[in-house]
Amino acid sequence: MDELISRINKADNLESLDKIRVEIFGKKGLITAEFAKLKDIANEEKKEFANNLNKKKDAFNNAISLKKTELENLELLQRMKDEAIDVTMFDEIPSVGALHPVTITMDRIIDYFIAQNFSIENGPLIEDDFHNFEALNLPKYHPARDMQDTFYMNDKRLLRTHTSPVQIRTMQNFKPPIRMIAPGAVFRRDFDLTHTPMFHQVEGLVVEEEDKVSFANLKYILEDFLRYMFGDVKVRFRPSFFPFTEPSTEVDISCIFCKSSGCRICSHTGWLEVLGSGVVDPNVFKFVNYKNVSGYAFGLGVERFAMLLHGVPDLRSLFEGDLRLLEQFK
Incomplete structure (x- = not known):
């Protein structure tokens, strides 16, 4: 055995x-x-x-x-x-992924406003006429509606043309004080060097008791924000018109490419338009039943900021998925 x-x-x-x-x-x-x-x-x-x-x-x-x-x-x-099998013998050198330039820019914008104690609010992409237009002081047949080429699904539903409806929904659900931004995708019937049918916006809203918020507060935070994004630039406010703010202003920065000396990008003016802003129109507060309050709002196109920050000449190239462009952001 x-x-x-x-x-x-x-x-x-x-x-x-x-x-x-x-x-x-x-x-x-x-x-x-x-x-x-x-x-x-x-x-x-x-x-x-x-x-x-x-x-x-x-x-x-x-x-x-x-x-x-x-x-x-x-x-x-x-x-x-x-x-x-040694798989490395039969494969290309692995490439490292990267965030999309629009995502990089969006994250940078959000980081600033979070640091300023703004909340992040979201809303539906498919909106109704009330939240997208009427509550923003754009009644039916208002000529300013022509400024936004809208995708209508039917008489009552549409793809939102801006993120401002999120401001209305936030005011309907919460009482002041409100300090918020609304980042997200929006849709308009545009397609050229500086427009695409889908793009991204960040809109901001601050509402406080009456006389606690003024245009001076808006001016300070936007100047600080734009210098955070673009460095040591000059900032100017030009009178403009938006139905939901009064007074309304367009905000420009000194050209970051030619240092205000004049170039093709700034149309030889030395200035670049970057966002719109203003004091909230009292009619908007009426739609959400707010009384004895004051506030300001602002809105910017994320792709516009991405183009300026990264020197992208054609907005459409941000959405074509061309690896030759995207690989530059590793």
């Missing part, structure tokens, strides 16, 4: 192990021959003989089973080594 156990333990492959198994358990094997002797043994000795034989049988089975598992694992490891 000890000799067979030793042979089992020394077996170096499954084939030799199986030969030993046949020697022990085969038709002419050792155990089979031993069991055949039972018929010739006296009855009083059969039980002890059978017990000893079963112990030997179990010992052989355990030894063979352990050795078989060991040899199968070794065989598997060897096969894995033999079949291993």
